[in-house]
Amino acid sequence: MANAVAENYLQQSTNKYSGIKSWLLTTDHKKIGLMYLIAILFFFLVGVIIGLLMRLELIAPGKTIMDPQTYNSLFTLHGVIMIFLFIVPGLPAIFGNFFLPIQIGAKDVAFPRLNLLSWYVYMIGAILALVSLFLPGGPIDTGWTFYIPYSVRTSTNVSLAIFAAFVLGFSSILTGINFVTTVHRLRAPGMNFFKMPLFVWATYATAWIQIIATPVVGITILLVIIERAFGVGIFDPALGGDPVLYQHMFWIYSHPAVYIMILPAMGVVSEIIPTFSRRTIFGYNAIAMSSLAIAFIGYLVWAHHMFTSGMSDTARWVFSLLTFIVALPSGVKVFNWVATMYKGSIDPQPPFLWVMSFIFLFSIGGLTGLVLGSLATDIHVHDTYFVVAHFHYVMFGGTGTIFFAGLHYWFPKMFGKMYNLKLSKIAVALFFIGFNLLYFPKFILGYMGMPRRYYDYLPQFESLQKISTFGSWILGGTIFFIVGYLIHALIKGKKATSNPWGGVTLEWHIASPPIQENFEVIPTITHKPYDFSQLKEMKNE
Amino acid sequence: MEHSKKHPGYNTYILVWLALLMFTSITVTIAGIDLGKYTLLIAMFIAAIKSALVINIFMHIKFEEKIFKVFLLLSGMTLLIIFVLTFSDFLFR
Numbered sequence: 357m358a359n360a361v362a363e364n365y366l367q368q369s370t371n372k373y374s375g376i377k378s379w380l381l382t383t384d385h386k387k388i389g390l391m392y393l394i395a396i397l398f399f400f401l402v403g404v405i406i407g408l409l410m411r412l413e414l415i416a417p418g419k420t421i422m423d424p425q426t427y428n429s430l431f432t433l434h435g436v437i438m439i440f441l442f443i444v445p446g447l448p449a450i451f452g453n454f455f456l457p458i459q460i461g462a463k464d465v466a467f468p469r470l471n472l473l474s475w476y477v478y479m480i481g482a483i484l485a486l487v488s489l490f491l492p493g494g495p496i497d498t499g500w501t502f503y504i505p506y507s508v509r510t511s512t513n514v515s516l517a518i519f520a521a522f523v524l525g526f527s528s529i530l531t532g533i534n535f536v537t538t539v540h541r542l543r544a545p546g547m548n549f550f551k552m553p554l555f556v557w558a559t560y561a562t563a564w565i566q567i568i569a570t571p572v573v574g575i576t577i578l579l580v581i582i583e584r585a586f587g588v589g590i591f592d593p594a595l596g597g598d599p600v601l602y603q604h605m606f607w608i609y610s611h612p613a614v615y616i617m618i619l620p621a622m623g624v625v626s627e628i629i630p631t632f633s634r635r636t637i638f639g640y641n642a643i644a645m646s647s648l649a650i651a652f653i654g655y656l657v658w659a660h661h662m663f664t665s666g667m668s669d670t671a672r673w674v675f676s677l678l679t680f681i682v683a684l685p686s687g688v689k690v691f692n693w694v695a696t697m698y699k700g701s702i703d704p705q706p707p708f709l710w711v712m713s714f715i716f717l718f719s720i721g722g723l724t725g726l727v728l729g730s731l732a733t734d735i736h737v738h739d740t741y742f743v744v745a746h747f748h749y750v751m752f753g754g755t756g757t758i759f760f761a762g763l764h765y766w767f768p769k770m771f772g773k774m775y776n777l778k779l780s781k782i783a784v785a786l787f788f789i790g791f792n793l794l795y796f797p798k799f800i801l802g803y804m805g806m807p808r809r810y811y812d813y814l815p816q817f818e819s820l821q822k823i824s825t826f827g828s829w830i831l832g833g834t835i836f837f838i839v840g841y842l843i844h845a846l847i848k849g850k851k852a853t854s855n856p857w858g859g860v861t862l863e864w865h866i867a868s869p870p871i872q873e874n875f876e877v878i879p880t881i882t883h884k885p886y887d888f889s890q891l892k893e894m895k896n897e
Numbered sequence: 898m899e900h901s902k903k904h905p906g907y908n909t910y911i912l913v914w915l916a917l918l919m920f921t922s923i924t925v926t927i928a929g930i931d932l933g934k935y936t937l938l939i940a941m942f943i944a945a946i947k948s949a950l951v952i953n954i955f956m957h958i959k960f961e962e963k964i965f966k967v968f969l970l971l972s973g974m975t976l977l978i979i980f981v982l983t984f985s986d987f988l989f990r
Contacts, residue, residue: 568971600986655975655978655979659986668985668988668990671985671989674985675982
């Protein structure tokens with residue numbers, strides 16, 4: 357280490373305050389990333405607990421621990437929390453904030469104050485969502501998609517809850533604007549677009565979707581609030597409105613939002629695989645361009661959520677065809693990741709094991725997506741547990757798994773502490789087993805005809821429902837186990853070296869934890885991002 | 898500000914305003930006539946002219962740097978694609 361005395365960002369303050377105020381008023385992208393981490397992890401755990409309660413209710417037919425109305429509210433809350441508070445902001449706001457500037461050799465993001473504002477906007481949105489639970493009227497019970505006409509008719513607090521989603525959208529847009537500008541303006545000398553790490557590419561593509569798609573859901577939400585308040589008849593069929601128009605407008609945002617969720621995760625995978633294979637990424641340009649292709653085609657497929665909602669036949673086959681095209685760039689990524697490992701010198705450390713389970717789970721999720729994208733088969737399994745299983749494999753098995761992969765990969769860099777490697781390897785295995793026990797039976801249940809969002813079920817579904825609930829205990833327990841050993845590492849963990857995994861992207865060239873403005877001297881980039889010949893030079897530094 | 902080199906005078910603004918008023922009255926008049934499936938097409942066409950006037954003159958895009966025009970074009974194209982795909986449902990129901 358060149359300068360062992362230099363203080364790291366956790367000890368320094370960007371303002372005149374110390375203690376909690378130095379955090380709440382900070383403009384340091386790393387501290388803001390950590391503030392997002394704490395908030396998002398908290399809401400994630402709340403979502404997990406709600407999920408566990410729902411599974412417990414379904415352990416036996418009939419009433420077990422709650423009444424039907426509570427169940428309706430819980431599945432809505434589980435969806436709203438997991439989508440709007442965890443998975444959409446998750447990877448960009450935590451790891452994007454922390455590592456995007458470092459990976460392009462910048463001191464901070466382009467608009468540090470806007471960055472802090474986005475955290476406050478996020479917190480205001482989250483608080484509004486929580487407040488809506490306790491006001492008279494009761495928690496929202498529409499499902500996270502807020503479909504009309506029910507969302508106009510129900511007496512629960514729909515307006516406030518969806519207004520919370522509206523506010524959260526602004527946080528997302530601010531983050532997007534910040535990242536696009538940062539990538540365009542603040543790259544270090546020599547860092548051209550094709551020397552950027554692939555996580556930066558993925559976050560950059562995501563930022564564009566955040567900017568262009570999020571306003572659509574903002575408009576849609578405002579229209580629903582106006583419809584509820586004044587009954588103008590835009591969507592409500594009783595007043596001459598068009599409920600299918602609502603579904604179009606909702607999914608025009610919410611399908612691209614699926615790519616807001618998964619693209620940064622794909623970026624993290626493209627970081628971890630080369631590091632633990634000691635081999636440059638196979639098909640760098642193809643992976644970078646496939647991120648942009650996914651971002652673009654992701655706009656054109658939204659109505660595949662609406663095959664049974666009474667759309668025209670023309671629209672159905674158009675959207676079904678377009679949906680199949682998205683599989684191409686996704687396939688490009690998976691094949692390139694696997695090709696990177698070929699003849700690599702693989703070091704199966706925890707982050708790599710998380711990525712391996714990602715590839716397995718995400719592939720199941722992706723391939724079952726084709727069953728849903730085909731018109732004929734979708735009619736059979738639409739709105740059944742099959743859909744629930746599919747999107748949990750893609751979202752939780754995909755982005756959720758990579759949230760843990762990224763956390764395990766960058767934890768030593770973020771905090772300068774190392775966690776227990778043996779425990780974390782056990783955690784991956786338990787996670788994988790629990791995950792499949794919880795969600796795989798849902799594919800079978802859905803195929804057998806079990807509809808989603810139902811409070812009760814027929815006796816023939818009981819054994820699979822029980823297996824699923826049993827899986828939820830393993831999975832839920834593992835998640836709390838992971839949080840536990842990471843917090844333990846934070847307090848009592850061994851000091852981490854600056855490059856524990858042998859990575860070569862810029863974050864591994866600097867101290868763990870990094871200093872306030874990341875670099876003592878802004879680096880000049882001469883290497884490709886995954887050129888492992890640098891490792892020898894780095895050891896001599 | 899250096900970019901404010903060729904801003905139009907008040908005369909232009911008033912002319913554009915009058916043009917916008919004229920287009921609005923045309924829209925209202927046409928809404929009363931039953932043109933069948935062309936109603937929407939004509940309404941969208943007039944709206945497009947009006948927004949072009951507002952964006953170019955009132956919002957100064959005509960006098961701005963190229964990058965603003967590129968970004969505007971990008972969002973305009975996205976909107977167009979969204980419209981076309983939504984109408985693949987609406988027109989064929």
